[in-house]
Amino acid sequence: MTQKKRKIIVTGASSGIGLAVCEHLLTDGHEVIGLSRRGEQAGPHHPNFHPESINLANLDALPHYLDDLKNKHPDTNGIICGAGSGAFGSLEEFSYSQIRELIELNFTSQAYITRAFLPNIKKQGFGNLVYIGSEAALRGGSHGAIYSASKFALRGFTQALRQECAKNGIRITLINPGMVQTPFFNDLDFSPGPESDNFILAEDVADTVLLALNSRRGTVMDEINLSPQKRVIQKNGLDKSGS
Numbered sequence: 001m002t003q004k005k006r007k008i009i010v011t012g013a014s015s016g017i018g019l020a021v022c023e024h025l026l027t028d029g030h031e032v033i034g035l036s037r038r039g040e041q042a043g044p045h046h047p048n049f050h051p052e053s054i055n056l057a058n059l060d061a062l063p064h065y066l067d068d069l070k071n072k073h074p075d076t077n078g079i080i081c082g083a084g085s086g087a088f089g090s091l092e093e094f095s096y097s098q099i100r101e102l103i104e105l106n107f108t109s110q111a112y113i114t115r116a117f118l119p120n121i122k123k124q125g126f127g128n129l130v131y132i133g134s135e136a137a138l139r140g141g142s143h144g145a146i147y148s149a150s151k152f153a154l155r156g157f158t159q160a161l162r163q164e165c166a167k168n169g170i171r172i173t174l175i176n177p178g179m180v181q182t183p184f185f186n187d188l189d190f191s192p193g194p195e196s197d198n199f200i201l202a203e204d205v206a207d208t209v210l211l212a213l214n215s216r217r218g219t220v221m222d223e224i225n226l227s228p229q230k231r232v233i234q235k236n237g238l239d240k241s242g243s
């Protein structure tokens with residue numbers, strides 16, 4: 001049976017997990033609207049890819065922007081929220097504005113995007129909303145107070161929304177990866193170990209997104225945890241821990 005082609009918004013389309021998701025969706029013949037600050041400067045080159053440049057952390061401008069985007073693409077029936085960033089350190093190392101920015105990007109902007117598109121998706125009677133959480137959505141770790149808080153918020157949001165949207169045929173999925181080898185770590189003082197079983201690939205997460213999208217209607221993959229076989233963290237070139 002051929003699968004109906006869909007129009008899907010992907011945030012974080014310029015890099016890492018979001019970029020891999022875009023590439024998988026385009027290969028499957030879907031139309032993709034890709035959101036990131038870099039817009040058309042990054043992301044796939046494909047006739048079915050429509051890049052949009054937007055700073056999702058600018059919450060004041062977001063409702064107006066999302067209204068326009070919704071009017072441009074009223075037939076959108078999927079959202080994959082892959083935009084986000086990480087900042088780690090003890091709480092007192094964060095300025096007040098850094099706390100606000102991380103929560104707003106990693107959680108509030110995703111609630112705004114969902115809020116904007118949900119009425120149209122409900123009208124279609126079918127859709128998928130997929131969010132990239134983290135292992136930090138499952139347990140708080142040292143130096144991750146604000147990052148974990150943003151991901152716990154996202155997890156609570158998806159659990160509640162799942163109940164709310166079931167009657168409209170909308171499936172909500174939260175994917176919680178451990179360390180994925182992406183530019184996420186470029187500005188951090190740690191990264192996954194170098195061996196292939198020390199990290200997940202962005203393509204592994206994209207495969208999981210597609211699994212959730214392509215599962216039989218009537219079934220929902222509520223929450224999926226993915227982790228590298230071995231947890232090895234490199235700090236300044238040194239192995240900090242291993243298991």
Ligand SMILES: NC(=O)c1ccc[n+]([C@@H]2O[C@H](COP(=O)([O-])OP(=O)(O)OC[C@H]3O[C@@H](n4cnc5c(N)ncnc54)[C@H](OP(=O)(O)O)[C@@H]3O)[C@@H](O)[C@H]2O)c1
Pocket residue numbers: 011012013014015016017018019035036037038039042054055056057058082083084085086105106132133134135176177178179180181182183184185
């Ligand atoms: N990598 C990991 O180990 C890992 C593990 C668990 C969960 N995650 C989660 O996975 C998600 C994606 O991370 P990744 O590993 O793919 O990181 P990444 O390669 O750094 O990609 C982050 C994406 O988010 C976009 N983005 C960041 N700030 C933005 C802003 N203010 N406005 C619009 N777009 C913005 C970036 O685009 P621009 O820079 O062009 O704006 C980029 O496309 C994040 O939510 C992260 O918390 C990652």
